[in-house]
Amino acid sequence: MNCRLTDEFLQQSLDGTPIESPEWLAHLHHCADCRALASTARRLQDGLRLLPSPLPPPDLSQRIVQRVLLDRHRALRRTRRRWAVSLTLAAGLLVALSLRLDWRGSPTGTNQRLTQHLLTDSSPMQKEKSAPTLRESAAQLGEVFTELSNETAQETVGQTRRWVSNVPSPDMPKIDLTAMQPPTRPLREAGEGVSEGLEVVTTSARRAVDLFLRELPMETNTD
Amino acid sequence: MNSDDDAILVRRCLRGDDEAVRQLVNRFQGEVFGLCVRLLNHRHDAEDVTQEVFLRIFRGLRSWDSRRPLRPWIMSIAVNRCRTWLSQRGRRPELVDYLQDTVAGPPVDDSGELIEEIQKAVAELRLEYRTAFVLYHEQGQPYEEIARLMGRPVGTIKTWLHRARMEILERLRRRGMVPETMKSEPEA
Secondary structure, three states: OOHHHHHHHHHHHHOOOOOHHHHHHHHHHHHHHHHHHHHHHHHHHHHHOOOOOOOOOOOOOHHHHHHHHHHHHHHHHHHHHHHHHHHHEEEEEHHHHHHHHHHHOOOOHHEEEEEEEHHHHHEEEEEEEOOOOHHHHHHHHHHHHHHHHHHHHHHHHHHHHHHHHHOOOOOOOOOOOOOOOHHHHHHHHHHHHHHHHHHHHHHHHHHHHHHHHHHHHHHHHHH | OOOHHHHHHHHHHHOOHHHHHHHHHHHHHHHHHHHHHHOOOOOHHHHHHHHHHHHHHOOOOOHOOOOOOHHHHHHHHHHHHHHHHHHHHHOOOOOOOHHHHOOOOOOOOOOOOHHHHHHHHHHHHHHHHHHHHHHHHHHHOOOOHHHHHHHHHHHHHHHHHHHHHHHHHHHHHHHHOHHHHHHOOOOO
């Protein structure tokens, strides 16, 4: 038996296991250090039995419950707020998605007008791609001639009326032209107006002929 | 009080039953507070930490595995909270006025002094030793439960407890808490 076993038996004793080893008891009779250690261990056991449990203050339970319930209510409020925010976001997202789908699915109002405008804009391109036939070109030329003729006729008539309104009639009394210098100016202006009117007619006719000549060779070449 | 009762109580708490909350607090507050006092060596700190422990218990009640006993789970939260508190406190632990913990009756002969010396000895232990000692000798937890609670092997817990006891015995002997008569009358 040696002192190292004392340590082992002491631990067993403090664990609550009774030690019934005659050898150890015999060792304790001879070893003062081990005897002192064993006595201290017994005092410790006695002291631990007497050791009072720390008593909580009487109001601690109430304080804990109040704090826990308050914390739970706050957590509940937080959860509700999160749900509300999430639902709002989800609803907003749904509305945004439905609006976008509606815009894509059925164009209305401005979108429809925009679509028409785009279609209208694309028509010249389509016209460029499909070349007109000779009959269509001739018809267009005829229309242009008719318009130019009407316009020229109207301008001529207008200029003539202006000129006629400034020419004195034969049954009017003879007027001294030297004394009547100023009235000669309208005659000059009438002549200038006639020349201007004729210039328009000639210009229109030239344009019509140019257009006709520009269209004709193309048809001739393709044929 | 068995684990079935605890499980029922926990279910009631989770359903929002305030009365169940009160019952659960009353059932475990004594043990939690006692452990906190022993580990923190400060009554007011122990009160604060006890409240925090129960807050954490109720916040994490859904994570409790109902197949396991509730008490060790609660005590593990208390131990962890005390450990965190001590690491944040950053000052030497203050000793508790142990006399106010005495339940009833005046101490016989030198029992009061013995108790005080034991308390001081426990308070001077390093935290791991102190936790193992308090859980074993005051809370009555078995080695396996302490090991699970502290996240260490059983062998480590036995070693810590052995060292804790030896340090306390050494202090008691130095402080003259062993009468000469007992020294001469060995008894296991």
